[in-house]
Amino acid sequence: MVLAMCPLCSDDEDIELVRMLDDGRRVVKHRCGYAWEHGEPPAPKKPSNSFNDLKARFPKTEDVEPKWLERAARLKAQYLATRPGFDPDVAAYWEKYQRIFSPDGLRACDPRLLKDFANSDVGAHPGNQATFNSAWNTMGDVSAGETTRRTIEYLLYGPADVLLEDRLQELLAGAKPFAMTGFKEALLTRVLCVVQPERFLSILKYTTQAGGKREIARMVFGLELPAPESVNWTLGRLLLWSNDLLHALVGEGFANQQHSAAFLWWAKDQPGGVHQ
Incomplete structure (x- = not known):
């Protein structure tokens, strides 16, 4: 001194x-x-940017005001009383892809099954996949199938010391040379929905004009989630953390998480919420 x-x-x-x-x-x-x-x-x-500190600063269920919880509970009761459960054909389709996405299944499956998955809207609509399809057609079934297989394999079974959130981000950002062109946010999330249906809601985007996880959190629960460009938390982390938050908020009583997601899609358009 x-x-x-x-x-x-x-x-x-x-x-x-x-x-x-x-x-x-x-x-x-x-x-x-x-x-x-x-x-x-x-x-x-300086604020810590460690994984745990960042996650601790992400909005939590207790951040939702009681009036929003009460409104969501009323909508949930109304939905469950009048809306059907989940289509059993979807469960059969997803069970098929659970086998395909197993380590042995990925190694042995027909490449066309992977392309079919990317263009299917059974259980969760991934949107237009023109970029993926163009890349696939240019590469051919064998090369594109191998690249897609490696992409899914890294997401699901990558190094244990790399968190799922961060493996997802690496694929989103194209940080891995084997990442399949066009196999991005909606398709990667759809893979997670199939493989871990007890955890992942079939809401495939974090934020979209039509309504992603961020918009649903605002319109159903009055909760403002971070804009991806406003925080250095990575889209991969925001995707998973927002999923887990909505999963906790929607609660029990649904046939499965796809049924829960269908409720949230319905609830966001009901009168009395927050509009974009």
Whole structure:
């Protein structure tokens, strides 16, 4: 610490300590009677960007106001009383792809089954896949099938020391040379819905004009989730964290998570919510 010197007398003799401050500086007094705070204030701490700290700052179920929870509960009761459960044909289709997406299934499956999956809307509509289809047709079934297989394999069974959120982000960002062109947010999320149907809602995008997880959180629960461009949390993390949040908020009583997602899609358009 720099030697204390009286600002009035320019004298550094006979200076006594009065008290210590919480930030490490000292209040000192010169023999002339003048007292002052001595020392540099500590530099402000930068917010931590570790995975756990970032996740801890993501909105939680307890952040939803009671009036929104009450409205969602009324809509849920209305929906469950009047709307059918999940189509059994969807369950059969997804069970088929659970086998295909197993480690052994991926290695042995016909490549066309992977292309068919990308263009199917059974259980969850992934939207127009023109980019994926164009890349597939250019590459051919064998090469495109292998690239798609490796993409799915990395997402589901990649290195254990790389979190699922971060494996997803690497594929979204094209950080892996084997990542299949066009096999992005909607299709990657759809794979997760098939393989972990007890966890993943079939809402395939984080934010879209038509309504993604972010818009549904706002319109059904009055909860504002971060815009991807406003935070350095990565889209992969936002996708999974928002899914888990909506999963917790929607609660029990549905046939499965696809049934839960259908409720959320319906609920976002009901009167009395927040509009975009």
